[in-house]
Amino acid sequence: MVVGSLAFVPPLRLQAANLLARASPRVLARRNLTSKPLDNSESTTWTARMSAVNKTAHAFDKTRLDALLNRRFFYAPAFEIYGGVAGLYDYGPPGSSLQANILAEWRRHFIVEESMLELDTTIMTPSPVFEASGHVARFADWMVKDTSNGEVLRADHLVKNVLEARLEGDREARGVAAQPVAPGPADKKKKKQVKSTAVKLEDTVAAEYESILAQLDNYSGPELGGLMRTHKITNPGSGEPVGEPQQFNLMFASSIGPTGQHPGFLRPETAQGHFLNFSRLLEFNNGRVPFASAQIGRTFRNEISPRAGLLRVREFTMAEIEHFVDPLDKTHPRFSEVADVELVLLDKYVQAAGQTTTRRMTVGAAVKEGVIANETLGYFVARIYAFLLRIGIDGKRLRFRQHMANEMAHYATDCWDAEIQNSVGGWTECVGCADRAAYDLTVHAAKTGHALIVRQALKEPVVEERAVAEWDKKALGKTFKADAGAVTSTVEALDEAGLMRLKGELAQGPAIIKSPDGKEFTLQPEVVTIERKTFKTSVREFTPNVIEPSFGVGRILYCLLEHSFWSREQDVERGVLSLPAVVAPTKVLIVPLSARAEFDPLVKEVSLRLRKAGVHARVDDSNTSIGKRYARNDELGTPFGVTLDFASVQNRTMTLRERDTMDQRIGSIDDVIATVTELVLGGIDWAEACQRLPAYDGVQAVD
Amino acid sequence: MVVGSLAFVPPLRLQAANLLARASPRVLARRNLTSKPLDNSESTTWTARMSAVNKTAHAFDKTRLDALLNRRFFYAPAFEIYGGVAGLYDYGPPGSSLQANILAEWRRHFIVEESMLELDTTIMTPSPVFEASGHVARFADWMVKDTSNGEVLRADHLVKNVLEARLEGDREARGVAAQPVAPGPADKKKKKQVKSTAVKLEDTVAAEYESILAQLDNYSGPELGGLMRTHKITNPGSGEPVGEPQQFNLMFASSIGPTGQHPGFLRPETAQGHFLNFSRLLEFNNGRVPFASAQIGRTFRNEISPRAGLLRVREFTMAEIEHFVDPLDKTHPRFSEVADVELVLLDKYVQAAGQTTTRRMTVGAAVKEGVIANETLGYFVARIYAFLLRIGIDGKRLRFRQHMANEMAHYATDCWDAEIQNSVGGWTECVGCADRAAYDLTVHAAKTGHALIVRQALKEPVVEERAVAEWDKKALGKTFKADAGAVTSTVEALDEAGLMRLKGELAQGPAIIKSPDGKEFTLQPEVVTIERKTFKTSVREFTPNVIEPSFGVGRILYCLLEHSFWSREQDVERGVLSLPAVVAPTKVLIVPLSARAEFDPLVKEVSLRLRKAGVHARVDDSNTSIGKRYARNDELGTPFGVTLDFASVQNRTMTLRERDTMDQRIGSIDDVIATVTELVLGGIDWAEACQRLPAYDGVQAVD
Structure with a gap:
């Protein structure tokens, strides 16, 4: 299943079929089948974390993961x-803690x-905001209704699913093996949307289907309707025909106040809130650009028929940055810090050539060679990359895909999506990073009459000479009466060359001018004088451009869970979530041998000391073996555990267990608390912890 | 202006006029006029913070505060x-940072x-959830419409404002001085809603108005309409009459999915999300109560005509706790930790007697004497108190008011509001803390058929003997045919005594029973045998009760801003926000003497070291004097500032300034960073910092 674009790009110059700037489902689907994760030997957070465990891990099992997440x-x-x-x-x-920790790290990182x-x-x-932004008219998908049972389906998905099923049935009938599923640990054969039956197609029909699927995003609603009639596409659920495609706006509508006179919508992105407050933000920043605003918040999209878990939902948390920058200077002062970061890129030229071959490139080289449009965009792409690795995304299943020309609005300079590979959506857009130019501020300024601009004192005033018309107001009124306004605006709309031409004509006598609506007027030389004058400007005014990194938090969270999930050889039933400590819901599990009162004081002491050190710990004193309690908390992704037993009471020692390796160390309570605190806060890694604390080779205490 | 109740209490047994469990505006208004903040000499966070500055501070000026908050x-x-x-x-x-810091502290504290x-x-x-909870039917206010211009007004507010204006006009006409405004630093004479004109009223009319106002909350919508007709109450804005009061549901309505068949609402509280997930939460907690769930999130109320700034808004952030507890055991294991906390209480008996006299009482005494219903409720009231003081609320302008009988739903055991005094709403409910009994879980269980209960293994099985009816199925069917079901259910509905009576009758021959719908049946002794049998129960099932602390974050934030605001004698124009470091948006301001490059390395070093220490700092290198930069950041509530000047470059020294006293100390960069880190993280106070760092008496460096 393919998921839509996080950032809404009003597609002013796009064809009707591209009303929503979504990646072509077909292109993505094919990409899933052919592109392999790069063989990346670079050590990333993920590989470092997983290398110790992967050799014994079972292959990714979506059913088991879903069961764990639900249970x-x-x-x-x-x-x-x-x-x-x-x-x-x-x-x-x-889930709440994981999300809160991802957001806390986002806040810190950005x-x-x-x-x-x-x-x-x-x-x-209120509605006028989204009228100006283009959402009221165009934030929509095409839907069709089953004529008998009223079921609603997304038009492009229906065509895609039915034709793909027919092609698969054709392959079955021809005895051709099913196409291989993309390799990679996160890939599972996806559930088919529509069941295929082995029916052979005419060669020409099969070719036509392939061609339709390849350009699915190029069809308008009426064209999709035509395809359904031509190819007898019905609702696979009921077998009944569907009606004509209709546009369905994805914004949830409501009404503000008691009179019903103020239509409103729930925002489908947080971005407009940044743009509307631009002048206040600029003032807060002492009138200077560049600066960035950032917002984490809930957004809403009334999807037609969402069926992809957290990847396509009707209500979700976004984290968005709007970086306002001088359009004439998109350099970034910290670009040198990221120039050497190597990324996996899938650029628009490669895609336009029908290829999906990615390449590794440093951000510095990508900007230098014009692959990424400018330094600021490149800087944010690199920062997004660093953030995703930091929270635990597998670098091998992360790439940056550039939008193709027909995916972007005409005003956008460049746009890159961070795509994360997962078993539900294949390569799924989880972060968008676009240079939106001056579009948003311009449309709101035009609609409201409030200037959303930067005023910059020029170091050197700009002196320029240009022609201006000076009117003899009295003669003008007498000659043209009610048309006087039309006459002056017609002349003043002329460019420099036009004005100078008119000056030449007037030097010879009366001149004829033509207003935009076609009226002709005869100008006498005494009515207007055209002269070149000198103008001095000491302030530059401009509408800043906007670079927008936009994060779908739920999608990132889901991908992170997939990338972190595995099972131990010896315990297939229970999974392990190898979440990095920085995002793990609980950092340390405190396990007393039993709930007996004699362990109480130590449990309280260790809890309090960890809490004071800023380490989130939980006690599990439930009535089951220590091993089971650890296994249960491996499912929650808790990276460390400490055990309090009789030795703790007698000698004030404590064992420390690491989740992924199940390695256990022992030390004094003080030493273990100090070590685990540094482990959690990121000061040391497990190898270093092992140098501080000896291995625990005692028999596991049993109760 | 009076603000509504944070927590919705479906008022099952209330009169129609009390459909919304809101505090009586009239009661609150009178309370504002008569109750004085207690003369509290106890040292609280707020008094400790403000004592140093208050003697030179100007009186609270709402206009200046508003200008600051806006600017x-x-x-x-x-x-x-x-x-x-x-x-x-x-x-x-x-504002975002302040809110985020309040919420972070809330998360830590609770x-x-x-x-x-x-x-x-x-x-x-979806709508069915709020149908079950009672919101669809009853989460409403009465509104009226101006018959000529369509303006919508809240019915009770209209009656209140017009009658109060007439009474004031009467007092003016009689030459009676206006009633004194309540004293206290946060009180300002409120803007009148309706302008009064000096017109004398008949004595009986004035008395009637007083009586109406005193019981405003007791009128239903139709009664309010009657009052408007009788007393010729028109829209003061237009002078035109208004129509009949109509109920207006305060929930924002929308529709989920493309068909419009699934009506939905934006939640007006987060509570239902807790209740619906009760079974999953219980399982997560290993099946044990008590436990609490907590949620911070956005909520929506489509207020009819909101005009009280952040105190009455249509969209706001709530932080809610639902503590699930055994109805038979509402003790709290940590109650002893709060038993000695002294609170200012306004209990329901005092209010019912028409008084507003508060009293100081420890939580322990309040629970012991039955003023607060149980330990768990008392524990949370004390924890709420500690939280509010910790973030900077003035303890003298904070009290806990108990709901009166007619404010609470019949099922609620007890409810206390934390009211914070401010210039806009007087004593304003900012936190509600209610014992909601088993209401919410019960209604959702009844609507969905899912049991929302706790199953508890009994230590000792309960053995009881009770009478049961045993049927001869064959004889039963033969005798009663289609009525067999009615016969068995009629008998089985009998209580113990009824069954034993029937047993006695049957011993003597046929007995006549009467079904609930009045049908009579004759039972032959051979059809049924009634015997006492022994039953053993080893599991207890119960619906837990819910204690709900519910925080309106925006209201708390606004009151905190009022309590923190003052102006210096020597600079009335610029205000100071004396926010505690724990919630201040920025903790440390870094002020280089100028933006000159020579200070750059030090600015970077100090920024980085503070960031690593977890201290949020900002640099102000704008082109203005150090004094002005400090003053500007006093407005933002930044508690500490460090200055980097030529001495810093030469000797690696730095000055440290405290916001409220403007006291300046000096020390090595290392010492100042260590000291300010401890100040911000709460390890030491300013007095202690002064012992570490000598006073800076050098002349302020100027650029």
Whole structure:
């Protein structure tokens, strides 16, 4: 299943079929089949973490992961006891903590590190805002309705699913093996949307289907309707025909206030809140650009028929940055810090040639060679990369894909998506990073009449000479009466050359001018004088451009869970989530041998000391073996565990266990607390911890 | 202006007029006039912070505070360039940070400290959920419409404002001085809603108005309509009459999915998300109660005509806890830790007697004497108190008011509001803390058929003997045919005594029973045998009760800003926000003497070292004097500043300035960083810092 674009790009110059700037499902689907993760021997956070365990790990099993996430309440369908609602999910305790930790790290990595201006703007938005931004007219998908049971389907998905099923049936009938599924640890054969039956197609028909699928994004709604009639595409669920495709706006509508006179929408992105507050933000930043605003918040999209878990939902958390920059200077002062970062890129030229071959390139080289449009965009792409690795995404299943010309709006300079590979959506857009030029500020300024610009004192005033028309107001009024306005605006609309031409004509006598609506006027030389004059400007005014990194937090979170999940050879039933400590819901599990009172004082002491050190710990004193308690917390991704037993009471020692290796060390309570604190806060790694604490080779204490 | 109740209490047994469990505006208004803040000599966070500065501070000036909050973009009307929408506000950088810091402290104080289970549930909610909870039918206010211009007004507010204006006009006409405004630093004479004119009223009319106002909350919508007709109450804005009061549901409505068949609402509280996930939460907690869930999230209320700044808004952040507890055991294991905390209480008996006299009482005594219903409720009231003081609320302007009987739903055991005094709303509910009994879980279980209960293994099985009916199925069917079901259910509905009576009758021959719908049946002794049998139960099932602390974050934030605001004698124009370091948006301001390159390395070094120490700092290298830069950051509440000048470059020294006293100390860069880090993280106070660092008495360096 293919997921849509995080950032809405009003597609002013696009064809109707591209009304939503979404990646072509077909292109992505083919990409999944042919592109292999690069054989990347570079040590990343993920590879470092997983290398110790991977050789004994079972292959990724989506069913087991789903069972774990559901059983341990990472997230679950919202309103489950009421039967649930598609595309709405609640996060339980571990899911909420994981999300909160990802967001805390995002805040540290972006807002604090770059001194961004944080915002918290409203979700409820009056209609005029989204009329100006283009969302009311164009933030829509095409849908069709089953004529008999009223079921609603997304038009492009219907065509895709039915034709793909027919092609697969054709291959079956011809005895051709199913196409191989893309390799890679996260890939599983996807569930088919529509069941195929082995029916052979005419060669020409099969070729036509292939051709339709290859350009699915280029069809308008009416064209999709035509395809359905021509190729007798019906609702596979009921077998009944569907009606004409209709546009369905993806914004949730509501009404503000008691009179119903103020239509409003729930925002489908946080971006407009940044743009509307631009002047206040600029003032807060002492009138200077560049600066960035940042916002984390809930957004809403009323998807037609969401069926991809957390990858396509109707309500989700976004984290968005709007970096406002001088259009004439898109260099970045910290670019040198990231220039050597190597990325996996899939550029637009490669895609336009029908290829999906990625290449490794440093950000510095990519900007220098014009692959990435400018330094600021390149800087953010590199920062996004660093963030995703830091929270635990597998670098081998992460690439940056450039939008093709027909995916971008005409004003956009460049756009790169961070795509993360996963078993549900293949290569899925999880972060968008676009140079949106001056579009957004321009449309809101035009609609409201508020100037959304930067005023910059010029070091050297600019002196220029240009022609101006000076009117004899009295003669003008007398000659043209009610048309006087039309006459002056016609002349003043002329460019420099036009004005000088008119001056020449007037030097010879009356001149004839033509207004935009075709009226002709005869100008007498005494009515207007055209002269070149000198103008001095000491302030430059400009609308800044916007570089927008836009994060879909739920998608990142889901991919992270997939990349972190595995099972031990010896315990296939229980999984392990190898989440890095920085995002793990709980950092340390405190395991007393039993719930007996004699361990209470130590449990309290260790809890309190970890809490004071800023390390989030939980006690598990439930009535089961220590091994089972550890296994249960491996499922929650808890990276470290400490055990308090009789030796602890007698000698004040404690064991420390590492989740991925199940390695156990022993030391004094003081030493173990100091070590685990440094492990959690990122000061040392496990290898260093092992040098501080001797291995624990005692028999596991049993109760 | 009076603000509504944070927590929705479905008022099952209340009169129609009390459909919304809101505090009586009239009661609150009178309370404002008569109650004085207690003369509290106890040292609280706030008094400790402000004692040094208050003697030179100017009286609170709401206009200046508003100007500061607007100018420095703490918050501003949302969609300002589109003309704004009443009740919707955006938070700018300092407001966002302040809110984020309040929430981080909330998370630490409640979730981490008490190991609560955090949740993140959806805002969009299908209608059946709010049908069950009672919101669809009853989460409403009465509104009236101006018959000529269509303006919509809240019915109770209209009656209140018009009658109060007439009474004031009467007093003016009689030459009676206006009633004194409540003293206290946060109180300003409020802007009148309706202008009064000096017209004398008949004595009986004036008395009637007083009586109406005293019981305003007791009128139903139709009764309010009657009052408007009887007393010729028109829209003061237009002078035109208004129509009949109509109920207006305060939930924002929308529709989920493309067909429009699934009506939904934006949640007006986060609570339902906790209740619906109860079974999953219970399982996560290994089946044991008590436990608490906690959630921070956006909520929505479509207020009829919001005009009280952040105190009454249409979209706001709530932080809610649902503590699930055994109804038979509401003790709290940590109660002893808070038993000695002294609170200012306004209990329901005092209020019912028409008084507003508060009293100081320890939580321990309040629970012991039955003023607060149980330990768990008392524990949370004390924890709420500690939280509010910790973030900087003035303890003298904080009290806990108990709901009166008619404010609470019948099932609720007890409810206390933390009210914070401020210039806009007087004593304003900012936190509600209610014992909601088993209501919420019960209604959702009844609607969905999912048991929302706790199953507890009993230590000793309960053995009981009770009478049961045993049927001869064959004889039963033969005798009663289609009525057999009615016969068995009629008998089985009998209580113990009824069954034993029937047993006695049957011993004597046929007995006549009567079904609930009045049918009579004759039972032959051979059809049924009634015997006493022994039953053994080893599992107890119960619906837990819920204690709900519910925080309106925006209200707390606004009150905190008022309590923190003052101006210096020598600079009335610029204000100071004496926010505690724990919530201040920026902790340390780094001020280089100028933006000259020679200070750059030091600025970078100090920034980086503070960041690594977890201290949020900002650099102000703008082109103005150090004094002005400090003053500008006093407005943002930045508690500490460090100055880097030529001495820093030569000797690696740095000065440290404290915001409230403007005291300056000097030390090595290392010492100042260590000291300010401890100041910010709460390890030491300013007095201790002064012992470490000598006073700086050098002349302020000027650039």
